[in-house]
Amino acid sequence: MKRARIAWRGAVHAAVADGDALRLADGTRLAEDEVVWLPPVVPGTIIALGINYADHKKELAKELTITSKDEPLAFLKGPNALVGHRGRTRRPADASFMHYECELTVVIGRHAKRVKRADALHYVAGYTIANDYAIRDYLENWYRPNLRVKNRDGCTALGPWLVDAADVPDPHALELQTLVNGERRQHGNTRDLIDDVPALIEYLSSFMTLAPGDLILTGTPEGVSNVLPGDEVVCEIEGLGRLVNTIVADERNT
């Protein structure tokens, strides 16, 4: 099952995919462009991984102070960062390099503490797609990537669907790609994750309790590039759908 959260006619609804359409609990069928798409889950703790594909690590190697890696590079995001499918993301006026990051995202379904790798996938409710933008101009070498780079309002698109784990038999064999205005700029496969989904759940739950609704953004492969206002950025993951986002200029209203 593919599940969405949407706003329609002044109310928030749970919806499921029904062919090309959305179906509400009362049977109402709606087209994709009739509704406002919200992030498909109300987020708990949002955990993101950096440098979790070998090719992306190589891509970043020139600017990294330390390239050795003894544990996953995990960082946290606040709920302000999320925006749903077909949403808009602001590019700050002073930014020179803002890039997308297409990421397989794990949605936790059960409390998980000290879970072993072999059991880890039982704690997954499902999967979705994240486009976790970064504005590299603001990088500082303090708790890098710092929140000014990674926790900006609406800079993490999420959706469109929460796809049930039962419908994703192997989360480590999924093609992913990012298209900017229809041109493919990023391409990878989740088989190339350095720390795969069970490894991440085992690692994180070894020192913290994961809870239903927690998200794990598993990192992005190589192929990041600058995006500009007006660009349509589409992140696709095999079996999970396509997440559309549009970059807009930063209009200050204050």
Next chain:
Amino acid sequence: MLVIHEALACPAGRAAAEDRPPAVWHGLTAFAPPPIATAYGTLLNHREALAALGETVHQPPHKAPPQAPVLYIKPRHCLAGHGAAVEVPADAEVLEVGAQLGIVIGREACRVRDADALAFVAGYTICSDLSVPHPSYYRPSLRYKARDGFLPLGPWILAAHHVPRPDALEVVVHIDGREAQRYSTAGMQRGVARLIAEVSDFMTLAPGDLLMLGAGPSAPLARAGQTVRITIEPIGTLQHALVAEGPA
């Protein structure tokens, strides 16, 4: 006692008690943490804490001192209340106690000006931001900072109008009854209003969000079996214990 519980049960955003909490609350041993949304911490905001790093801030991996506020998140599993017993992980000898002022946001704060910033504060609380001491601030470290129970806070949120000068508060830490730290919030590189302004320039703070002002210099260390008590007047005193981690 009832008044306190009513205050704690207020929904986020209306979290501040309207009246000063009663001075006497004997008999209560553990509180729920105040109802906050997302907890943000501020790294190295105290001038002496940053100065203590000396020239290393200019050396790799940092290469330069922090420019914008450097924040971190303490997720929901970190929250603990007054009177909590926090488990010290088996692989940690001691924990660092980042005793500090907690600013509870009352209204959506987006790109606010310094001069307006205090109007976005619902109230203040006391935070014991616990960390496993770590040698580097280069990478965010969940394993050192985001463990279960690593943010006792409370005992309550005191309404902002009872705290007219948040940048001149004395923070006093006692460990097992002995004074372990004493500093003033006046020593911050960014005071309360300036911090809210600079943070809200790149992210919106929501009602109920907690923004921690920053730990003082020479944060004290404590180990399992000890009791930590943090006093910030006029807010009150937050107390919690540290216990050894239970078996897996």
